[in-house]
Amino acid sequence: MRPDPRPRSHPTYLxxxxxxxxxxxxxxxxxxxxxxxxxxxxxxxALEGFLRWADQPLVKASETxxxxxxxxHLAGGLRVLALEFLGWRSSQKTMVAASAGxxxxxGLLFLFHAG
Amino acid sequence: xxxRSEPAPTGAVLQVDVWRGDASGGELRRYQxxxxxxxxxxxxVTHIQREIEPxxxxxxxxxxxxxxxxxxxxxxxxxxxxxxxxxxVAADGVLELRPLANLPVIRDLATDMAPFFDKWARARGTFQxxxxxxxxxxxxxHVVPPSSPKRQAADAGIECIGCGVCYASCDIVxxxxxxxxxxxxxxxWTLVNDVRDGARQPRLDAVKGDAGCHACHSTQxxxxxxxxxxDPSGAVAGLKRTLFWNVFGWDR
Numbered sequence: 153m154r155p156d157p158r159p160r161s162h163p164t165y166l167x168x169x170x171x172x173x174x175x176x177x178x179x180x181x182x183x184x185x186x187x188x189x190x191x192x193x194x195x196x197x198a199l200e201g202f203l204r205w206a207d208q209p210l211v212k213a214s215e216t217x218x219x220x221x222x223x224x225h226l227a228g229g230l231r232v233l234a235l236e237f238l239g240w241r242s243s244q245k246t247m248v249a250a251s252a253g254x255x256x257x258x259g260l261l262f263l264f265h266a267g
Numbered sequence: 268x269x270x271r272s273e274p275a276p277t278g279a280v281l282q283v284d285v286w287r288g289d290a291s292g293g294e295l296r297r298y299q300x301x302x303x304x305x306x307x308x309x310x311x312v313t314h315i316q317r318e319i320e321p322x323x324x325x326x327x328x329x330x331x332x333x334x335x336x337x338x339x340x341x342x343x344x345x346x347x348x349x350x351x352x353x354x355x356v357a358a359d360g361v362l363e364l365r366p367l368a369n370l371p372v373i374r375d376l377a378t379d380m381a382p383f384f385d386k387w388a389r390a391r392g393t394f395q396x397x398x399x400x401x402x403x404x405x406x407x408x409h410v411v412p413p414s415s416p417k418r419q420a421a422d423a424g425i426e427c428i429g430c431g432v433c434y435a436s437c438d439i440v441x442x443x444x445x446x447x448x449x450x451x452x453x454x455x456w457t458l459v460n461d462v463r464d465g466a467r468q469p470r471l472d473a474v475k476g477d478a479g480c481h482a483c484h485s486t487q488x489x490x491x492x493x494x495x496x497x498d499p500s501g502a503v504a505g506l507k508r509t510l511f512w513n514v515f516g517w518d519r
Contacts, residue, residue, distance in 0.1 A: 164490075164491065
């Protein structure tokens with residue numbers, strides 16, 4: 153059955169989705185990350201080759217997306233911690249907006265720094 | 268005075284899709300109901316039952332938002348039908364009415380609320396007064412200052428009337444049918460903060476774990492949809508916090 157978006161159309165549900173999906177995508181990325189690190193063990197040339205390949209614009213763009221995912225996941229986690237440990241209830245929508253802002257700002261910072 | 272039962276000047280007609288069926292399944296059926304200047308969704312359901320389809324099953328009692336028995340899914344969202352004006356929700360003059368989600372359907376728009384209230388019992392949602400030796404009145408009963416933080420935390424969730432809107436809006440209940448759900452946990456949190464209650468620890472034990480507050484993913488649909496503006500999601504977070512510090516033997 154197709155999920156009905158109507159009961160779920162509110163900011164904190166979106167925050168939950170972003171937190172969950174970014175977590176899953178980061179989990180999928182981890183093996184790739186470890187493989188890249190393993191290049192260093194195989195020797196300097198292998199690592200250099202990989203790093204040169206990673207300089208391509210498309211890979212750079214993917215890295216920016218990765219930074220956004222990491223920041224979104226971190227900010228989403230901070231939102232849940234604030235809700236559970238500090239009891240911040242009424243400001244949850246502000247927290248969601250701030251989380252999104254932090255994630256996008258981190259991505260932009262990385263992109264410009266990388267450039 | 269304006270006669271509020273008069274049809275709207277346009278003579279418009281509402282298209283109302285009502286879920287008809289029982290536990291074995293069902294389908295949406297369309298009815299035409301005269302659009303009026305002022306009408307609630309419950310008025311529309313009552314019109315269908317009285318004028319068109321006498322065997323339509325639905326539930327209501329007070330009609331003024333006190334009893335919590337008329338909740339249904341209106342155009343995709345769980346709501347009190349008695350306090351929902353048609354013109355606020357009927358985009359393009361179309362209403363879609365379904366029984367509350369996450370509960371077994373008895374027939375048409377009437378759901379079986381038993382699993383919902385069974386979970387209140389499982390969460391130990393009954394006040395259990397503290398005991399004192401020799402039948403004396405426990406000290407906590409003498410004065411409970413309304414401004415004390417514990418009483419304010421208890422008061423925050425005490426107005427719940429058990430309508431089931433939060434329960435029907437909760438995805439975690441849909442994913443894990445054993446999950447106690449926002450209303451039962453809100454009730455437990457209210458009692459955890461009641462200084463006169465003597466079952467704090469057994470109640471905390473009853474609400475922890477995979478079917479308890481730790482299953483909540485903080486989507487906060489319960490808080491978003493509560494017709495009374497309560498915050499069951501905050502109550503669940505409070506239970507998680509209390510249980511966390513409870514591990515170290517701290518009461519926070």
